[in-house]
Amino acid sequence: MDLIRHLECFVAVAEESHFGRAAARLGMAQPPLSQRVQRLERELQVRLFDRTSRQVTITKAGTLLLPEARELLARSEALLATARRIRDGESGLLRAALPPDIAGGTVAAVLTSFQERNKGVELELHELSTAEQLARFAARELDVGLIHHPCDVTGLELGPVLRRELGVLLPRDAPAASSTEVPLAALTGCDLILFPRATAPALYDDLLTTCARGGYTPAAVRHGQGASFVRGLVLSAGAVALAPRDAAPAESDALVWRPLAGAPLARRHSVAWPRGHGDAAVHAFADAATHALRTTADALPDIPTRPMHLRPAAEYWL
Structure with a gap:
């Protein structure tokens, strides 16, 4: 089953509340549209719509699944767009993150420094806590981010602290x-x-x-x-x-x-990225973030007087 195409049909019917209008919007006939929605319902094992001869009403299950369907479609389009840019030699995509406590002036400095030196790379910047960044690193949904220490840095490479x-x-x-x-x-x-x-x-x-x-x-x-x-x-x-x-x-x-x-x-920070995935764009972001913190946020290199030890759940300065 082409999940993306079937989700497009589901979203169109949900937004139009009418199979005929949804079919016209998608440029297809109504019977195939109905068949795709029914197949999606079988695959998901939930009823997405209540149908009568006069109207189509989205069910509670459909309402709950609709935001995730829209998100999957958006991510699919973003992936295809990035692939087209890479294929055409125009640019790549760098998924990066900064924590919520970083001041606006520092965020601006990071963006300006990175974009001036990496015009061929699209920077997708997110505001994410350290815990959220670690989860996205594990799911391979983030390329680089600025994290707070102490935290579990297993499987990550770090820039200067x-x-x-x-x-x-x-x-x-x-x-x-x-x-x-x-x-x-x-x-x-x-x-x-x-x-x-x-x-x-x-x-x-x-x-x-x-x-x-x-x-x-x-x-x-x-x-x-x-x-x-x-x-x-x-x-x-x-x-x-x-x-x-x-x-x-x-x-x-x-x-x-x-x-x-x-x-x-x-607060101790360093830029982090998955081990073995530190390409030129990742290092450029690390340099931009490190420079911005030092020039706009009074950050200084951290030289611990005692060794840093790793424990199972976290990284502690002892």
Whole structure:
């Protein structure tokens, strides 16, 4: 069975709610269209439409399957388009990712640097957490990405590890805001806003462990990722958030950013790609991302004072 062609028929009937209009849209006769939909139903073992002599109504099963059918058709078209470009010698496609916490200026710098030097490569850039990137690497749906450490890097090659010191976002009128540096223990009694644990479990645990060692155990942990949402929580919920210097608010903002005394917390990044698949485009993206982080996000090469050890589920700096 030609699954893509049968899915095209399913989507057309679902969108037109009429076999005749769907057949005209697809440039085919109505009987073959009906036969393809019926065969798809047999293959999937679900009824996609309720049919009467006057109307066609999509079933609950059909409604649930329709978004996935559309996605498969879109991905199929993207694959064919990329194959045509490669065949014609025009370009290739690089599927890349950056994590959600990367500032807009850094994203722009990555795109500009890569595109200036790789005009023949189409960059398909996604916003994905470390966990999402690792899953897509495993499924061979991602070519290269910027990940947070610690994480499981089995089967991956890494670019240089960069470190961004983390400070604290807090309300301008908070007692600790008057300090030039804030000890972790001074945050006692405040809730902590962190990204959802599922997006980078080892990093999440590492941050909380380091906070506890520094004398700060949050009264509660709240979850948020979007900059506006996190700032709203800080302003209204008696909470603080950990953020790199490039996330510092403007002077006129109701929030302030302060460095942490002793620089106990940091985000470590490196570009990663599946082992053995580091072609020229992958290395070009790695160079662009590394350069952008160093020039726009105050990232510095990370030189650990102790060796990095791998454990079964994660990579820890001990």
